[in-house]
Amino acid sequence: MGVMRLQDAAESLGVHYQTAYQWVRSGTLPARKTPRGYVVSDGDVRALAARRADGVTPPQDIRVRDWVAQAARFHDALVAGDEPRARQAVDRLTPGVPLIDLCDQVIAPALRRIGMEWSAGTVSIATEHRATAICERIVASRVRQPQGRPRGVAVTAAPPGERHGLPTLMAAAALREDRWHVHHLGADLPVADLIELTRSAGADLVVLSAASTGAVRRSAQAKRAILADLPGVRVAVGRPDATLHELREITRTGK
Helix, strand or coil: CCEEEHHHHHHHHCCCHHHHHHHHHHCCCCCEEECCEEEEEHHHHHHHHHHHHCCCCCCCCCCCCCHHHHHHHHHHHHHHCCHHHHHHHHHCCCCCCCHHHHHHHHHHHHHHHHHHHHHHCCCCHHHHHHHHHHHHHHHHHHCCCCCCCCCCEEEEECCCCCCCCHHHHHHHHHHHHCCCEEEEEECCCCHHHHHHHHHHHCCCEEEECCCCHHHHHHHHHHHHHHHHHCCCCEEEECCCCCCHHHHHHHHHHCC
């Protein structure tokens, strides 16, 4: 299967380059970034052209002027335990905003703020757990697997001792939105079991999420064990401050 520059794809689809670029940003048109710009596969361009010919319009991109305000509105609903209001805050942005943007710009900042408030003693651990549970349900309800040939098979998990499951769920959501076939294993997974499932699933990629410096260290240890057993598998280790856009860039470029 051949590839073409995004500019050539835009001309083939009969749209402006910026429209094609927004489709890349939203995950509608899968692309790979190279030193000379984005490239896309002929097959994905033909598939998108066929969907447009059938009257299936790609989602319109929504430009959000104030992400901080969106995150603050979502934060307030989470602290209040008002799940319907939290869902409304997200619903008003979808389907025009990709899930990866919702996670990076709204959900993650709101939860980081709650985490700092818990550290400061202004909210309880119960409030923090409730907020996390609401976010898990919201993210899970919005995960979509776009049509088209998968980029590969991925496994998402957190290392032993890491009990925060939401980062792994968001990583799985971002990869699925980018057309990976994902086995999402959740938190606190023994390394031996992770290796065995990765082998049996024929995975190309393992993503280890970490919400603390200790978990980052354990993830690095798990990465060494995985590569020793499965040298052909790529392993990406997350950081507490990492974004899903950074993860997507790593999985697309291998860097």
